[in-house]
Amino acid sequence: MMGLDVYAIAAAVLVGLGFHGLITQPHPLKRLLAVNVVGNGVFLALIVLARRLPDGPDPIPHAMVLTGIVIAVSATAFGLALVRRQARDAEERDD
Amino acid sequence: MNLFDALTALLLVLLAWRCLIVPDLFRSIVLFVVFGLLLALTWARLDAPDLALAEAAIGAGVLGVLLLGTWRALGSPRRGETPSSSLPAGLRVLSAAGSAVLAGALAYGLHLLPGTGDGAGTLALETLPLPATGQPVTAVLLDFRSYDTLLETAVLLMAVVGTWLARSPLLDALSSEDATAHTPVMPVLMRLFAPVLLVTGAYLVWAGAYTPGGAFQGGAVLAAAGVLLALGRRLGTAPDAGWLLRLLLVLGVLVFIGAGLLLMPAQNAFMAYPERWAGLIMHLVEYTLAVSIALSLLLLFTGRPGLRGISG
Numbered sequence: 197m198m199g200l201d202v203y204a205i206a207a208a209v210l211v212g213l214g215f216h217g218l219i220t221q222p223h224p225l226k227r228l229l230a231v232n233v234v235g236n237g238v239f240l241a242l243i244v245l246a247r248r249l250p251d252g253p254d255p256i257p258h259a260m261v262l263t264g265i266v267i268a269v270s271a272t273a274f275g276l277a278l279v280r281r282q283a284r285d286a287e288e289r290d291d
Numbered sequence: 292m293n294l295f296d297a298l299t300a301l302l303l304v305l306l307a308w309r310c311l312i313v314p315d316l317f318r319s320i321v322l323f324v325v326f327g328l329l330l331a332l333t334w335a336r337l338d339a340p341d342l343a344l345a346e347a348a349i350g351a352g353v354l355g356v357l358l359l360g361t362w363r364a365l366g367s368p369r370r371g372e373t374p375s376s377s378l379p380a381g382l383r384v385l386s387a388a389g390s391a392v393l394a395g396a397l398a399y400g401l402h403l404l405p406g407t408g409d410g411a412g413t414l415a416l417e418t419l420p421l422p423a424t425g426q427p428v429t430a431v432l433l434d435f436r437s438y439d440t441l442l443e444t445a446v447l448l449m450a451v452v453g454t455w456l457a458r459s460p461l462l463d464a465l466s467s468e469d470a471t472a473h474t475p476v477m478p479v480l481m482r483l484f485a486p487v488l489l490v491t492g493a494y495l496v497w498a499g500a501y502t503p504g505g506a507f508q509g510g511a512v513l514a515a516a517g518v519l520l521a522l523g524r525r526l527g528t529a530p531d532a533g534w535l536l537r538l539l540l541v542l543g544v545l546v547f548i549g550a551g552l553l554l555m556p557a558q559n560a561f562m563a564y565p566e567r568w569a570g571l572i573m574h575l576v577e578y579t580l581a582v583s584i585a586l587s588l589l590l591l592f593t594g595r596p597g598l599r600g601i602s603g
Contacts (some may be wrong), residue, residue, distance in 0.1 A: 200465065201401070201402070202296050202300040202301075203296065203299075203300050203333070203337065204296050204401040204402060205300065205398050206300035206301075206303050206304050207397070207401065208394045208396075208397035208398035208401060209304045209394050209398075210303065210304065210307055210394070211393065211394060211397055212390040212391055212393050212394025212397070213304070213307050213308055213311060213390070213394075214307070214311070214392035215386075215389075215390045215393060216311075216386050216387055216389075217311035217312075219378075219386040219390075220378055220383055220386055222313065222335075222377050223301045225316060225320075225358070225361065225362070225365075226311065226316070226319060226600060229310060229311065229319060229320075229323050229358075230311055232323070232354075232577040233307045233310070233311065233326075236307075236326075236327075236330055236350075239342075240303075240330075240333070240432075241397070241401055243334065243337050243339055243342065244337070244401065244516040245400065245401070245404060246336060246337075246338075246339070246412070247306070247337060248404075248405075249412050249413065252328065252416070253337075253338040253339065254411075254412030254413075254427045255412060255415055255416065255427035255430070255431045256312050256411050256412045256415055256431055256435070256436070257412070258339050258341060258342060258427075258428045258431070259428050259431040259432045259435075259436055259439070259440075260436075261342055262341060262342060262345050262428065262432065262437050262505075262507060263337075263399075263432070263443045264582075265342070265345050265346060265349055265350050265507075266345075266349060266443055266446075266447060266507055267446050267447075268350075269349050269350065269353060269354050269357075269588075269591075270446055270447045270450035270591070271446075272354060272357070272456055273354075273357050273450055273454060273592075274450045274457070276358065276361045276461075277453065277454040277457035277459050277461075277594060278366050278457055278458070278459075279361060279365075280361055280365065280445055280459035280461065280464065281458065281459040283364075283365045284459055284561075
C-alpha cells in the first residue's frame, strides 16, 4: 500500500467541488461545467486505481475512462444545444 | 510522491474551484479549458498517454470550442455575469457540508482500496491477442470490452441526433454576428493548420494499433480540422444530410456490428474474433470508427444535419 496519494485526494475533492457547484450554481452552463468536474474527478480516481496493478498500468480503467471522456463530451454537447435553445426561446418570449 | 505531483494535484483542485466560483462566465469557461489541459498533463504523468491525447483533443479541444461557441451564441444579457446562488444561505451551507463529507468518504475509500493483482486487468493482459495490436488500451477497447465501445459510439450518434432535434445550430448562430472569418489571420491559419491537422489525425488513428493513439484521439483531431474549416467559412451547414454523409456517420457502428454478427457462426459468440484475423478486424473497425467519430464531433459543432463545401 502506497502512502497518501495526492491524486486520490484531488479526485475526491474534485467530486465534492463539482457536486457542490451543481447544487448551488443557477446558470445552466455553469451546471454543465460542474457535472464535468465531477466526471473528471471520477476519471482521476479510476486512473489512480489503475496504477496499483503490480505489472504496469491496468488497461481496463484506461479504456473505461477513454469511453467516459467521449460520452461526457457527447452529453455536454447535447446539454449545450439545449442551453442555446432555452436562451433563444427566452429571447423570443421577451420580444 | 514528489513536489511536482503535489503541485499538479493542488492546481487541479484550485482551477476547478475557481472555474465554478468566478461570476464571469467567459473566465469560467477559460478556466475549465485550462483545467482540461492540466488534466491531460496529469494523465501523461500517471502512465496514461492514451488518455492524455484524448483529453487534450476531446476534453479540452472539442469541448472548449463548443463551450466558447455557446457562450458567444448566448444573447448578451445571458453571457456576462452569472447570478450568484439563489439558494438560501442555510441550504448552501448544507450543500457544502454534504459535498465535503462526500469528498472525505471518497478519499478514505480510495485510500483503503487494496492494490490487488488478480483483477480484470491481469486477465486482459494475459488473454488479449497482443501481438495482433501490441497496444493494450486499443486491444481492450476493440476486443476485450467491445460492447462498451460499440455502445459508446451509439451514444455519440444519439447526441448528434439530439443536437439536431434541439434546433439551435451553433455555427449559424456564430456566423450571424461573428467577424472572425474576415480577419486576415483566418485564411493563413487554415492554410497552415488544416493540412497538418488532417495528417496528424490520420497518423494518430494509424498509430493506435502500435503506440498511444486510436480512433477517438485521431477522430477528434480530424474533427478539429473540420471545425477550423467551418470557422473559416470553407465548410457550411445544410438543412439535409446527403446519403453519403449519413452512411459515413453510421459506418463505424455498422462495420463493428457487422464484424461481430458475421463471425458468430464460426465463433459461437457475438463479437468474438478468431485469433488469426483479430488484428485485421480491429484495424478495419478502428479506421471506420475514426471516420464516423470525426464526422459526429464535427456535426455536434455545426449543429445541423448537412454539410456543404464553400469554394472561396
